[in-house]
Amino acid sequence: MKGSISQPRFTCALGAQNTVLAIPHAIPVVHAGPGCAATVNTFTQAGYQGECYAGGNQIPSTNTNESHVVFGGEKDLRSEVEGAFKVMKGDLFVLLSGCTAGIIGDNTVSVAEEFAERGLPVVGAETSGFKGSSYVGHEIVVKAIIDQFVGNIEPNIEKGLVNVFADVPAQNPFWRGDLQQLKLLLEKLGLKVNILFGVTSTGVSEWKNIPNAQFNLIVSPWVGLETVEYLQKKYGTPFLHYPILPVGGEESSKFLREVGKFAGLDETFVEGVITAEEKIFYDYFVGTADFFATLLINLPYELYISGDSLTTFGITKFLENELGYIPRGIFVTDNPNQKNEEKVRSIFEREFPEYKDILSFEPDSEKIKLATEEKLQKTGRAVVFGSDWERNYTKASGNIFLYSSAPVNQQLILSKSYVGYQGGLKLMEDIYNTMFEGKTITGQTFQEKLGKQ
């Protein structure tokens, strides 16, 4: 992990409690200091997403005290798990260690094993905060569940079944909607989708079914790559790495085409699906021509965006490629380690060869402000995607602001998603409707803005 951060976009490895909560009827048991579960929960409430089935203050916790620090806390963890089984109703319990447990040397994995040997659905994972970011914690937990809960079984391949690894739950404020839309897209191809997390997942039965998939699909520049590589080794499942979130017409079609090909689907069938979807999408799209012609002088055309590499690249692709925006600042905040940073950069350069110089990796939003605020004050025709950290100064500069990343305290986010054909249209509505709200571009014309300099 890089050095100090003042305005963070993610939390620590214990953020993985949300990975557990995102599996319907799974319950985390946090072996950490009093307040660790609550503090992580606070950060991951971007867009008031709610606490899932057993989240928020309901998460069982050992609430480490001084005696644990001195004498060890495994005994209390056992008592906690016993109690959790008697009080709480869950299909899977995942024991997560925090910093205290990690430093004392309490072993959540071996405690989990004791319960698993009794036939109980218990998994342990070492997710001490000092191990890294939410993204790191997410992959640790996914791997622990695969190893300890799904286990070493002989795959019984079901043709057309796909596991999707696409998002870090709660970390991306749109994760619920994004996963729902990805599933809908894939179902258009007739695939059976193990989405694994969120409102459209059936829960642990999907996880048990992971080894039987025809293939794994990872939609992300880097998060989840280790998981699908591991699954290939463990169960021999091939994977397709699709690094860009499909937003809008062109990218959604490309996504369907590549997935169709990888799945070995009939090309004519896949092209038929794409044609039907594009017909609807571009009917709406073309319908905006009058709007554009009328308001062109006021429409935004510059793009500043910060957030997870997944969402950032997806939105940028649609705006640059289909709506004619000029990327001015692209800030990836998910702090991949050095190896992954190279990977993410090469994906960006391949997708946006003309703009390769404007990509920065910056987990500290205060530095993003330093890099962009002055430029925003000099324009009135930018759209800025970001988090609460960017919202105030963007709005003060008279430009359009939309959320793309946590933290989000000023919007309720339910099923919202920019994924797919429908997502692209939703994104257009969001950008251009914001123009009519308050003192944004329509209240202050291009010329007035230039006159102010």
Place this chain on the structure above:
Amino acid sequence: MSESYSGIREQRKSAYYDLGGSSKTLAENFKNHCIASAERSFAQGRMCTAINGMAALMSLQDAAFIMHSPQGCTGCNVVAEDFYRVGQIHRGVKKIKSPHLLVTNIDGKDVVFGGEKKLIKAIHMVEERYHPKIIFIFTSCASAMIGDDVDSIVENEQQSVQSLLVPVHCEGFRSRINASGFDFAFIAISKYILKGKKQPKQKNLINLFAPTTVSFKDQLEIERILGLLGIQVNYIPFFSSLEGIQKITAAAASTSICKVFADQFMIELEEKYGIPYSHTVMPVGVRNTDIWLRGIAKVMHKEAEVEKLIEEEHKRIYPIILEIKKKLHGKRVFVAGGTGRSFAAAALVDDFGMVLAGLETPAYDKDAQDDVEYLNSIHSNFVMNIAQGQPFELLNILKRVKPDVFIGSPEWAGRLGIPTTHILDPKRPTMGYDGLLYLGYKIVEQLENPSYIKKIAAHAHLPYRESWWKEDPFKYIVYNEEGDKKNV
């Protein structure tokens, strides 16, 4: 707060944090010194002292903050940011700022080799970036367990840094009572800023200690009332400054809005600086606001003025309360909240003619005993749960008690379909005579059309076994042996 006070609330005498039973039994047992200390053998997540320590100080002007911890420990700063932003908007600030908080990001390497170098670097970075007058450095579980010596670093770096460096020791494992975090912050203020130096007193100046959770409307209401008495207010530490803190020792008296906020600190101010204090109740509802004001009158020598004010306010407020009372009379209410607010809310239940059916609060101590004795005198026996969080116990109790109205944290009771009103609202008014009206109307609104909450209950899946609802809600509170009884 004597030199020996550690800030750890578990070490206070006659204070209990894991307890349950009927109000009459608890009061009786407390009186007879026969409550055993206990722990929960199964518990849900509590809160961290660092949250309170940071919340107490985060809005100070000219201040910057370093959290010497892994990334996650600052998770609560997204809420602090939100409170701070809204607080500035309410106060008419044009250019909205974010709190200046840096986290050192302790990682796996630091756990092995120590994180002191990172902290030193962060101190200089913060001074260079923000030029604050004061830098608070919060410790964490990780920084303490790896043995980083923050006090020595502060002593050394203070030589080369202009900003005043103040370490706050708020590692979570030190106390399971998050209010201890308030004490850790005041211990640091006392040791590093006030330092025992006395100054001339200002006759009409009072220290008004208030946590972040007090809205600006509430601040204005309290200042309005005290202004009517000719009292000047040093409002501390929310939206205050280094100067405001330094002015603490010039006050003629101290009081607090919240019962668990600065209570020990006010004792220290009396012992060391001769500043008397009033520690009564939280000014929510008519009765509590009266008591709170009379407490202040005593230390500010304004008894006659206060009685006149109370009489006038009663004349103004009672006719309006009557309107609310007509709609709420006889409703059975369950109250859950922080120490100050839960008892305050329980008292206002009487203003509206409601019946108290149950109470959840984090601590049972001498202050609580006074309140419970009063509540026992006006209500019949009600159930009490001494808990921080622990919705599994609360939901079990609510399923038995079946109140008409719930005042407290919304998400738990809401899932049972009980109309719910939040009393901990840092952005909207709840205090003084007028705050009461807002609360009353909020409850009335909830009852008028409860269809939303009914719909929630119809579709919510609670993560608890059916068998749990038949168990004793206090089953997991394990009392220590007879011989281990705390010395009450």
